[in-house]
Amino acid sequence: MKHYDLLIVDDEQRYADMLARRLGLRNLTCQVCYDGRSAIECLAEAAFAVIILDLQLPDLYGTEVLAQIKQRRPDNVVIILTGHGTEKDKQACLAAGAHAFMNKPLDIDRLLTIMNRLKTRSA
């Protein structure tokens, strides 16, 4: 099974690619999915340290994807990154086991801080 640092799930393809490229520049390995189902399929084929998940996906809503991820990999770290998350979404996601809830535009340094903290914790 292949191992990646990140799985980016976002329906905005160019955004997901660009984010993957920026993280790649920082020596992080990334896999990109553009909808919920393919993201769940990816989980079967590879392992990810962190999953970055958008809420507005074309097939499934982000919270459903989150629930399925948590069902398969209860310990997997999921960070929600959304363009317009409501307080209700935030509460729902955190309750469902999301590690963090972030709004677009993304502050990449904040994401890196979280990643580093996770690395040191697992190390």
Added chain:
Amino acid sequence: MIPTAKDFLGAIWPPFRHKDDALLTPYYTFHDYRQIWGMGIFILMAAALLPLLVMTLIYYQLTEQSIDREAILRTERVASNARRAVTYFLEERLAALTFTVNEMGYDRLTDPGRLKEVLSNLKLGFGGLTDLSVIADDGTQVAYAGPFNLEGKNYSTQPWFMECKQSSACVSEIYLGYRDVPHMVVAVKSLRADGRFFILRATLETERLIQTLDSYRTGEHADIFLVNHAGVLQTPSKYYTGPDQRLTLALPPYSERTQSLVASDAAKRAVVIGYAYIDTKIAATSFILMVVKERAGMMKVWLDLRHQINWFLAVSAVIITVVIILTSTFMVNKIFHADREKAKTMMLAESNAQLASIGQLAAGVAHEINNPLALINETAGYIKDLFLIEDRYKDDTEMVEHIDSIIEAVERCGTITRQLLGFARHFDVQVQPINLKRMVDDVVNFHKKEAEYRNISIHVDIPESIPLIETDRGKLQQIILNLVNNAFQAISNGCFLDIRAKMDDAQHVCLFIRDNGCGISKDHLNKIFEPFFTTKKEGKGTGLGLSITYGLVKKLSGNITVESQTGEGTTFMVRLPIRMEKEIPS
């Protein structure tokens, strides 16, 4: 200040007559209150006064007619009674002469001694006789008893003699005669043994007749007199004597019975005339008895009463008018106030709806913009990464600066879209008890340094009696902070800021934030809660502060209003429920 007439008028002038706020005009149900007021008064006045006036006029007419009829009847009755008295007066004397002439016969009457005896007996019986004479058929006086010696005088040309010759008796008109004393002659004809006729003639003083007539005179404006068929007065008239003793009134037409009519006198005044052509059973006369009464005099009691009624009517009309005007004004005012309240509510509801739809639109725009914004952010970030991480253009600091400014601009846009989304969304509210005074003090503390530096005095007056408010801490803090920030931006150095609170009713508290800064112009006042509305220079303000405050107050089930005078300052009033329901209306 001494109140002027204008102040007084302003105080009683009904508010619907003042020019009102043009913004409210489209929301009124009725537009022309002055017309409604005028029409109301007109209709009420017509309904109240018209029947009153019509009834009064009908009453006047009926009363006048009945009084007129009564006056005519009364005059006729007086005339009828007087006629009977005059007729009786004459008939009595004629009957006495007839009795005498038949009883005594020619021979005994021509005896001077006997004639004197008869005169004295008649004087005793009737009085008012001056003399008595016997006249032969040739008109020569053959015997005389009385104070004047008129024996041998010839009367053949006298009209009474000629009349007496024709009929059995006669009554002369009243004339002055040889003696220049008003008198009248009554005479009866009889036959001598030889078949020739002779006449017994008596001269009557008119005084007794005048006295009899006078006894029927009633009232100040009544007149009673005898006139002959030629219109010459036979007894004195008080008011209608013309030159040569002629009557100044027109003679009434002949009638056998007593009659009455309404005519006008020489001065065109209306007079009621009762009259009778007098004829005795024994002889006809040329007398017309007339009773004349001035109509105005007879109507005087009625006219006085009418005068009083007119006064009463006028006073009543004035009172009715005043009451109608006051009542109409009061009622129209009530309607106007209700309508204005309705208009205000409708305007507020419309502006709320407008605000909400603007909010939704803004949220939609923000939502759509957020994705491309995120892409710009990442792309710019990637370029910057290329510069910094790949070391390709490490020394090109200018490029890095440009990219930083792009990222900074994106961050700014991100803030705006977040605020916009926050403005439209209904976030969960966490209710907890809050001490309002402590919260205000906390917020004021943030500005303490700035206030000291700018020499701004801040007064906080929140009584201890204000209870703990159960509401959302974060949102209330944001509201107060926004309003205080707003005030600080509006005031210049040396001004003041006044924060007060009071209970509005048992369930609501009012917080007032007042400054004496530049104020808000009337045109702007309606728009200040709209998103993106700002009077600050471009780039200095987002125009979202007050619209977010507005949204927050609504979320806390409260409302916010503003009053402002340009150059004098602004007061924001936030009214919040003491105990907020956990269910938030969406």
